[in-house]
Amino acid sequence: MPQAATLLPQWRGEAVTPLHPDTAFNGFICAHVVHALQGLGLLDELDGGAVDLAGFSAAHRLDADVVRALAAAAARFGYLEVRDDHAVAMPLIADARRVLGFFTWGVGGYHDVFAHAAALARGERRFGVDLHRDEGMVALGSAQADRALMRHLLDEQIAQLDFGLLVDLGAGVSERVSRLVRGRARSRGIGIDISEPATELGRQTVARYQLSDRVEPVCADVLDILFAGHRVGAAEQADVVMSFMFLHDLLADPVRRDQVVPRLRDAFPKAHTFLLADTTVSPAGGDDDRLPIFSSGFELAHALMGVPIYTREQYERLFDAGGMRLRRTVAFGAPHTYLFVLEPA
Ligand SMILES: C[S@@+](CC[C@H](N)C(=O)[O-])C[C@H]1O[C@@H](n2cnc3c(N)ncnc32)[C@H](O)[C@@H]1O
Structure with a gap:
């Protein structure tokens, strides 16, 4: 059985548990401040040196008092120093920038879900009916995390593979498939996603990469491809099939769960490699008293949404039972996230 790359040091995390309520409350506020500074563009501006808060606010038509309050809060948390109405980045900002995607994901994408956890438990609100995540923010957070933490790891795997046609399932805005096709002469790609807005954004991604003749974003339900014989252009000719942060969605229905992997093989009979990445449940127990970023939020969010x-x-085990052989498991940047490199057994 191939071994995973061992736990990366950063998976150990820096959040010491038990988390004192003082730390918990301040962390909640700090996460919102970091997310706001990112959204306003102040974090990017700080890369260029000291930022004049009055000038920055005027240039971006912002309320200078609100910007100053956010900068003061960030200074109190140790992210900035503010002197003479100028903000200067402290070293912690570099750490925050590396993991900004998780703030975008959690604060931007899931704030309503977390805030209404009690209402969900009481049955007063139902996820997907009258309680929603912000899909745009979830997608943006994913893209930020990919850029900062995962991209180079995927590139190492792709470099080892021959492919003419690459298919990405649950492709979001088709960024990955476009980037990989651009890097491989004469290759083509198809990005399949159930969301029409994501597919439309995918067309814009493809145009930005000037790949309209080589990459096609397609709006389709992957479950229809696996279980209802739906065909998407030349997708069944794929040499390499990928999916990122999407496998758990495919497995959500307990009745069809065991059939998903065999159906993937059947739907893409020519694929010699499947690259399937997802975040996993962090191992229970252990004596580690430090939590990494993301895992607690990922696990709670999916429990609140009712997605296993x-x-x-x-x-x-699912891959093995479904007839796929694990070539290797790669620790994939974000905590407890793996890229499974598989081939038909
Ligand atoms: C967590 S996002 C990941 C997006 C992208 N792979 C990434 O890593 O940034 C999951 C994506 O799967 C899409 N999706 C969910 N269910 C789907 C289905 N049954 N068929 C196709 N796409 C689906 C969603 O619209 C969303 O874009």
Whole structure:
């Protein structure tokens, strides 16, 4: 059985548990401040040196008092120094920038879901009916995390593979498939996503990459491809099939769960490699008193939405039972996130 790259040091995290309520409350506020500074563009501006808060506010038509209050809060948390109405980045900002995607994901994408957890428990609100995540922010957070933490790891795997046609399932805005096709002469790609807005954004991504003749974003339900014989152009000719942060969605229905992996094989009979990445449930127990970023939020958010998520071992068993051989498991940047490199057995 191939071994995973061992736990990366950053998966150990820096959040010491038990988390004192003082730390918890301040962390909640701090996360919102970081997200706001990112959204306003102040974090980017700080890269260029000291930022004049009055000038920055005027240039971006912002309320200078609100900007100053956010900068003061960030200074109190140790992210900035503010002197003479100028903000200067402290070293912690570099750490925050690396993991900004998780703030975008959590604060931007899931704030309503977390805030209404009690209402969900009481049955007063229902996810997907009268309670929603912000899909745009979830997609943006994913893209930020990909850029900062995962891209180079995927590139290392792709560099080892021959492919003429690459298919990405649950492709979002088709960024990954476009980037990879651009990097491989004469290759083509198809990005399949159930969301029409994401597919439309995918067309814009493809145009931006000037790949309209080589990459096609297609709006379709992957479950229809696997279970209802739906065909998407030349997709069944794919040499390499990928999916990122989407596998748990495919497995959500307990009745069809065990059939998903065999159906993937059947739907893409020519694929020699499947690159399937997802975040897993962090291992229970252990004596580690430090939590990494993201995992607690990922696990709670999916529990609140009623979407099961899986351990690494559960995924590996599912692949094995479904007729896929694990070539390797790669620790994939974000905590407890793996890229499973598979081939038909
Ligand atoms: C968490 S996002 C990941 C997007 C992208 N792969 C990434 O890593 O940034 C999951 C994506 O799967 C899409 N999706 C969910 N269910 C789907 C289905 N049944 N068929 C196709 N796409 C689906 C969603 O619209 C969303 O874009």
